[in-house]
Amino acid sequence: MxxxxxxxxxxxxxxxxxxxxxxxxxxxxxxxxxxxxxxxxxxxxxxxxxxxxxxxxxxxxxxxxxxxxxxxxxxxxxxxxxxxxxxxxxxxxxxxxxxxxxxxxxxxxxxKPVYELLGGKAVPVTLYASSGEVKDPAARIDEAWARYEEGFRTLKIRVHDFDEAVDIRQVQETARAMEGRMKIAVDCNQAFRLTQNAPGPVWDLARAKRFADACADVGVAWIEEPLFMEWFDDMAALTAYSARVPVSGGELHTAGLPELRHMIEKRCYRIFQPDAMWTGGIAETMEVAALCRQHGLGFTPHTWSNGLGFAVNLQILLGSGFANECPFEYPLSPPGWTVEARDVVLARPWTHERGVLTPPTAPGLGFxxxxxxxxxxxxxxxxxxxxxxxxxxxxxxx
CATH class of the missing domain: 3.30.390.10 (Enolase-like, N-terminal domain)
Known part of the structure; x- marks a missing residue:
């Protein structure tokens, strides 16, 4: 042994x-x-x-x-x-x-690759480009075109303004500019508050509903974490209300399976996005995926951390059986957050071909x-x- x-x-x-x-x-x-x-x-x-x-x-x-x-x-x-x-x-x-x-x-x-140990197999993984910064509509549209030219067909953008009209304008102008070419998703970053350096907006259920309606009007793919992570009743109410746009989230629930099980059973989100590096590791996150399957919910892990975190969550997606159902997060926000910077200690960075990633076949986590x-x-x-x-x-x- x-x-x-x-x-x-x-x-x-x-x-x-x-x-x-x-x-x-x-x-x-x-x-x-x-x-x-x-x-x-x-x-x-x-x-x-x-x-x-x-x-x-x-x-x-x-x-x-x-x-x-x-x-x-x-x-x-x-x-x-x-x-x-x-x-x-x-x-x-x-x-x-x-x-x-x-x-x-x-x-x-x-x-064997870890995903094979988990019961999965190698399938091409469709990625969505995940931006990291707030931008004005013109800059955001330029970013969307850049990601489109690289082959991505879904872009997740960020909103975080105290004025909800500013957030809605950015989303709607970007979605309309890319209509028929690229899907737009939106991360509201309301689930947790990292305000040690500066204040940030706090949404309530009423604002989240108005935002969901505005997103639905332009065909947004999903809205991510529009409410604080412990407001379970409000999250479930918003998810039930937002029939036209799925509500997603779940990345930083460090209590892991017990908390996420409660959220799944309560249907706080239609798509769950736990990150194994925060939610207890591979085995625990696989149990979350199984519960999502049992309850008819979507599952695709969060990956905004570093190249190793990306690798771990990729193995989970491939092992979970959800790889053909939900696109996978690919953090990319140049000029600051690049593939090379994200994967700084890896011998080979995680690259894609026209928005599609070929699964690793090396034993272990694949890096x-x-x-x-x-x-x-x-x-x-x-x-x-x-x-x-x-x-x-x-x-x-x-």
Whole structure:
């Protein structure tokens, strides 16, 4: 039986080619992409990797817990891995993002992509381009044409203005400009509030209904997270009201399956979009997909994080049986958020051909880490084996 023999935790700070102002974080633009990178190595040298978005150094102290729980453990026993992650949660930090690294090892040991272990098969994946910034109508239409020329046939745009008329104008002018060529979806970014740097608008049910009606008038494909993530009754009411435009969401429900099960049974959304890196890992998100199937709801994971998060959620989509039913999110918002910046430590970025992605066939999660890029943009702050542990706090200094 293989066991985990070595662990390394890295902090990655990848530069962006231009300032990037994500709609969900009002305030100064970002100039880099930050994430934690976990590496688990078995006693026979098989590596498993996973990553999680960072705001700063909030996970700098998890090394001891990771070492205590996983060194010497069987990486193929996903049930035990999940139990250990729940133990970490009791200690105050949710770390479901670590679980995919063990699937990476399990797939490599089996010589199969993770989606095959999940019961899926390789099928071409239709992508939708997912923008990240708020733009005025003219700039948004230019962006839509650029994505159309690249082969995408669906574009998700962002709205986040205090004046709802501004949001509606952007959506309607873009949809009318692209009518018959490209579908437009809209992310309202109301489910969670990251207002530490600047305030943001708060929608109520009445505003969300007016917005849904305005979107329906121009054939919008779906509206995403138009209400706060804990307003379950209002979400269900909006979904029932919005018969012409599906309401979607579910990306950052860190309580995972129990909360999402409640939302599915309540029909808070018609399309669920959990992100495995936040909602508990691959196994838990697959259970969410099964519940969506059982209740006749759509399912397509959220992927806005980094290239590893994209890979994990791609494996889930392919394993879930929904790959032919819902397009898959492809984060792309140049000039700041590019494919190369998103996938900064991957040996090969996740690219597409005219809006379609060919599934990976390599064992595990389907990517390789670029060691030179990791050395250039990342710093190891904790390393352990079954005999010793080494903290490198200087790696986390500015």
């Amino acid at each position: 293989p066991v985990i023999d070595r662990i390394a935790l890295h902090f990655v700070n990848g530069p962006l080619p231009a300032p990037f102002s994500p709609a969900w974080v009002p305030g100064p633009p970002r100039r880099s992409t930050l994430f934690y990178l976990a590496q688990f190595v078995t006693d026979d040298g098989i590596e498993g990797w996973s990553a999680f978005s960072a705001g700063g150094r909030e996970r700098a102290g998890i090394g001891d817990a990771v070492a205590n729980l996983f060194l010497g453990a069987d990486p193929t026993d996903i049930g035990r891995v999940r139990e250990c992650i729940h133990i970490m949660g009791v200690l105050g930090v949710r770390n479901g993002w670590l679980e995919p690294a063990f699937w990476d090892i399990k797939g490599k040991l089996a010589g 390789d880490i670029d060691g030179e890029a990791l050395a250039r943009h990342g710093k190891c702050f904790f390393r352990a084996d079954r005999k010793s542990r080494h903290w490198m706090p200087e790696a986390l200094k500015d």
